[in-house]
Amino acid sequence: VEDVVETDVLVVGSGPGGAAAALLLSTLGVSNIMITKYRWTANTPRAHITNQRAMEVFRDLGIEQQVLADATPHELCGDTVFCTSIAGEEIGRIHTWGTRPDREADYQLASPCLTVDIPQTYLEPILVRIRTERGTQARFSTEYLSHEQDDDKVDVRVRDRLTGHVYTIRCRYLVGADGARSKVAADIDLPFEGAMDIAGSMNITFKADISAYVDHRPSVLYWVIQPGSNVGGIGTGLVRMVRPWNEWLVVWGYDITEEPPHLDDAEAARIVRDLLGMPDLEPEITGHSLWGVNEMYATHLQRGRVFCVGDAIHRHPPSNGLGSNTSVQDSYNLAWKLAAVLRGEADPSLLESYSEERAPVAKRIVTRANRSAREFAEIFDALGITGLTDPAEMAAVIEQRKDNTPEGAARRAALVTAMDRKNYEFNAHGVELGQFYQSRAIVSDGSRPAASADEDLFHVMSTSPGAHLPHAWVGDSVTKLALMDLAPYDRWTLITVAGEDWAPAAEKVAAELGVPLASVEIGPGREVTDLYYDWSKLREVEESGALLVRPDKHIAWRAPTLADDPEAALHAALSTVLGRD
Ligand code: FDA
Numbered sequence: 001v002e003d004v005v006e007t008d009v010l011v012v013g014s015g016p017g018g019a020a021a022a023l024l025l026s027t028l029g030v031s032n033i034m035i036t037k038y039r040w041t042a043n044t045p046r047a048h049i050t051n052q053r054a055m056e057v058f059r060d061l062g063i064e065q066q067v068l069a070d071a072t073p074h075e076l077c078g079d080t081v082f083c084t085s086i087a088g089e090e091i092g093r094i095h096t097w098g099t100r101p102d103r104e105a106d107y108q109l110a111s112p113c114l115t116v117d118i119p120q121t122y123l124e125p126i127l128v129r130i131r132t133e134r135g136t137q138a139r140f141s142t143e144y145l146s147h148e149q150d151d152d153k154v155d156v157r158v159r160d161r162l163t164g165h166v167y168t169i170r171c172r173y174l175v176g177a178d179g180a181r182s183k184v185a186a187d188i189d190l191p192f193e194g195a196m197d198i199a200g201s202m203n204i205t206f207k208a209d210i211s212a213y214v215d216h217r218p219s220v221l222y223w224v225i226q227p228g229s230n231v232g233g234i235g236t237g238l239v240r241m242v243r244p245w246n247e248w249l250v251v252w253g254y255d256i257t258e259e260p261p262h263l264d265d266a267e268a269a270r271i272v273r274d275l276l277g278m279p280d281l282e283p284e285i286t287g288h289s290l291w292g293v294n295e296m297y298a299t300h301l302q303r304g305r306v307f308c309v310g311d312a313i314h315r316h317p318p319s320n321g322l323g324s325n326t327s328v329q330d331s332y333n334l335a336w337k338l339a340a341v342l343r344g345e346a347d348p349s350l351l352e353s354y355s356e357e358r359a360p361v362a363k364r365i366v367t368r369a370n371r372s373a374r375e376f377a378e379i380f381d382a383l384g385i386t387g388l389t390d391p392a393e394m395a396a397v398i399e400q401r402k403d404n405t406p407e408g409a410a411r412r413a414a415l416v417t418a419m420d421r422k423n424y425e426f427n428a429h430g431v432e433l434g435q436f437y438q439s440r441a442i443v444s445d446g447s448r449p450a451a452s453a454d455e456d457l458f459h460v461m462s463t464s465p466g467a468h469l470p471h472a473w474v475g476d477s478v479t480k481l482a483l484m485d486l487a488p489y490d491r492w493t494l495i496t497v498a499g500e501d502w503a504p505a506a507e508k509v510a511a512e513l514g515v516p517l518a519s520v521e522i523g524p525g526r527e528v529t530d531l532y533y534d535w536s537k538l539r540e541v542e543e544s545g546a547l548l549v550r551p552d553k554h555i556a557w558r559a560p561t562l563a564d565d566p567e568a569a570l571h572a573a574l575s576t577v578l579g580r581d
Contacts, residue, residue, distance in 0.1 A: 002157075003167040007033045007137070008342055010156055010171040012144040012184055014041055016120065017310025017327030018177030019127035020057065024335035026134035027061055028490055030342060033169055034131070035142040035158055041128055044205060044287055045119035045242045045249055048220065049077075049097065049321025051432045053468075054328045055113030056553070059482075060489045064113065066126050071118035072244055075099070076218040080426060082379065082419070084398065085224055085277025086213050086239055091383070091398075092419050093217065096426035097321075103427050110433055110459055111471050112482035117220045119242055120324060144183060147174055147306065154305045173338055174306045177327070180294060182312035188303035194366065196315065197292035199232040200256035203249055204268045206283040210276065211245040218244065221426075224275045225379065225398075227391045231255050234293065234317045235376025237275050250275055251318075256292065263288050293317045295370045297362040301355040307334055314362040319372035320425050322365040325432070330358050336489060336551035337441075340578065345515045347579030349440065356439035364431065368456065372425035379422075382414035424456055433459040437466040441550070443557040443573050463540045469553040472535040474528045483535065486528065487549040491516035494570065497523040497543040498562070505566035509574060517574070519546075548573055 011022045014036035022034040050071065058064045078099025082091040097115040098107030107114060132138050145157040145166070154174045159166045176184025180196075214222070224237035233253020240249045252271050254261050261267070268288045273281050294315035301313050310327030334354050340346035380386045383401060388394045401411040430452055438444065442465045449462030461470035475481045487493035492515060496502040499521030510517035522528045522535055523543075530536055541547060544562035547555055548570070556577045563569035575581040 004170050006170045007031050008171060009173045009175060009338055010169050011175045011177055013177030013179060014128065015177060015179060015310060016047065016324035017331055019124055019131065020328040021175050021177055021309060021331035021335055022136040023061060023127050023131035024331055026131050026136045028335065028339040030339050033137040033139060035139045035144060037143045039141045041124035042120040044203060045121050047324035048117050048119045049115060050118050051115050051325045052111035052113050053433055054325040056111060056484060057328050057332050059113055063126065063130055067118055068116065070122040071116040074114040074116050076244055077115060077117050077220050079217040079219040080221045081217055081219060082223045082225065084226060085275060086210060086222055087277035094419055094422050094426060098427060106429055110461060144178060147187060149305050172342060176308040176312050177310045178312055180311040180315045182308060185308045185312045188306050190298045190308060191300055192296050192298050194296035196294045196296055197256060198295050199293035200254040201233045201293055202252050202263060202288060202290050204272060205249050205287040206272050206285050207247050208281060208283040209246040214245050226274065227389050227394050230380050234319055235373045239275050260290055263290065295366060297366040299359055301359055307354060309334060314366050316366040316369040317373045319369040320428055320431060322369055326361065326365050332552050333358055345578060349579040353439040353441035357437040361435050368431050375421050378418035382411060382418040384411060428456050429459045430455045430457055437554055441577050442466045443576050461538055463547055463555050463558055465555050465557055467555055469549050469555060470538040472538055473531050474522055474535060475531055476529055484553055486520045487553060489551045491518055493549045494519040495547045495549060496521050499526065501562050502546045502566050505570050508567050509570045512571060513574060515574065
């Protein structure tokens with residue numbers, strides 16, 4: 001008879017998706033075990049761009065300062081360069097991740113947090129430490145093998161890779177955060193669209209202090225256009241900062257229809273020297289690996305008591321920096337729902353809303369990331385070098401953009417357009433922030449956020465049910481809070497102006513339904529004031545109205561004005577969302 005260990009939730013995987021899931025569950029007091037196949041966390045830097053929504057999750061968890069302490073700050077992230085090599089000619093720059101002054105305003109107005117850069121090798125240990133402190137039982141070197149579920153539980157067979165011992169973890173729910181080759185997703189036969197391994201790519205990590213070439217144009221990304229750099233890969237060659245300015249990662253593509261290239265330290269050093277344009281450099285090569293570019297997403301994310309998050313359900317190139325961010329946010333959507341069902345606050349049908357809400361996000365990000373990688377072709381076209389393979393010829397044609405001729409002028413005009421297009425990769429604020437949910441866990445009033453000038457580039461704040469709570473600074477003469485700070489992850493929050501009418505209703509409904517629900521009043525003379533009068537312009541409900549905010553900061557329901565019977569209205573809305581009507 002095999003040993004059986006019991007827990008409420010088993011999380012398979014310790015990447016950003018799994019680490020966040022376990023941390024969120026532990027923060028909510030839900031018993032959980034996290035297993036991962038390897039002895040420690042990610043061994044290469046991998047994902048790094050950490051966007052505003054992910055930083056908000058860390059703020060909500062109370063770990064924002066710890067993440068910032070290990071991150072390269074926002075102001076060093078954004079002078080993204082396109083060049084023929086790091087030491088060679090610069091073709092142009094683009095302000096990225098909201099660092100262009102006009103876009104910086106959009107980013108600052110939309111969130112209390114800004115985009116920063118923290119490689120997975122730094123982020124994962126923070127999540128691992130804090131989730132373990134908060135209650136997660138972490139089991140490294142432990143492999144998921146298979147599972148069986150019935151109406152009450154999931155029995156998961158796992159193997160301790162140190163001893164070979166196979167045992168069963170019996171849980172109420174299983175979360176598969178086991179990455180792009182997810183066995184959990186395969187075992188529950190999730191439906192997928194798209195294809196894996198559509199292009200070949202390699203990562204090379206190295207150490208070399210090249211501050212002199214970059215610290216006057218600080219960025220996390222330097223894109224290199226050379227012969228072969230548009231073959232496979234993610235659009236063109238990339239030199240990516242891991243630590244400013246002496247640790248780096250190169251991404252270089254190869255033709256996936258051919259034999260995989262032979263990659264050893266000498267070959268890796270040659271590629272590094274070429275991309276840096278420094279023929280005499282002796283870089284310290286610290287690692288290299290081949291990987292495939294994927295374009296695949298699941299159209300349904302769960303089966304019974306088993307759910308998948310992260311790369312298990314969305315597989316795409318790093319373009320737009322959406323990988324780990326979306327993985328963290330998948331878990332942010334799922335963990336409070338699992339907690340609510342486990343505590344008996346919600347009907348299990350609430351869990352269906354996970355797939356309803358996150359499957360469209362998976363499709364959107366996979367589509368966007370792959371399109372961004374392809375759009376690099378416009379820069380090659382603008383330079384006139386598509387299809388060229390001879391370095392001398394390529395260099396000569398790149399020079400033509402300087403000519404005082406009609407062809408030169410046409411090249412320059414095409415370059416302006418092609419460079420502008422890269423905003424869809426590097427300043428896609430609408431993709432990063434604009435998740436609007438339509439599901440059983442939202443009481444729609446038929447409204448949607450106002451149309452955006454471009455829904456990939458620009459995020460529109462709104463309180464339409466399904467939208468994310470807008471950002472505004474609130475507080476009093478001694479305290480400055482983000483609106484999201486008033487609606488923490490461990491409860492529901494009713495935001496009102498004229499709280500006298502709503503606060504008693506919220507108190508009664510919380511008691512009647514046995515759900516953590518608190519009301520917050522924001523206005524002159526109330527416990528929290530609208531410091532800059534921004535919230536009054538953003539809230540889209542009358543002074544007498546109210547907004548019901550879910551733990552994950554999406555608006556569940558809103559009352560445009562005072563309801564005839566606030567208690568009945570709130571009771572009906574919350575019951576609907578919790579599947580208890
Ligand atoms: P992730 O892949 O991080 O984690 C999977 C976890 O599951 C691991 O802990 C693993 O041990 C565990 N696991 C797998 N099978 C298991 C089993 N059978 N039993 C137990 N545990 C199991 N993204 C980006 O935005 N920018 C970038 O530059 C890069 N670069 C990059 C390079 C490389 C080489 C890779 C592989 C990936 C990237 N990515 C990336 C993608 C990014 O890393 C990815 O989106 C996130 O790590 C996804 O997080 P997850 O938690 O979903 O999976």
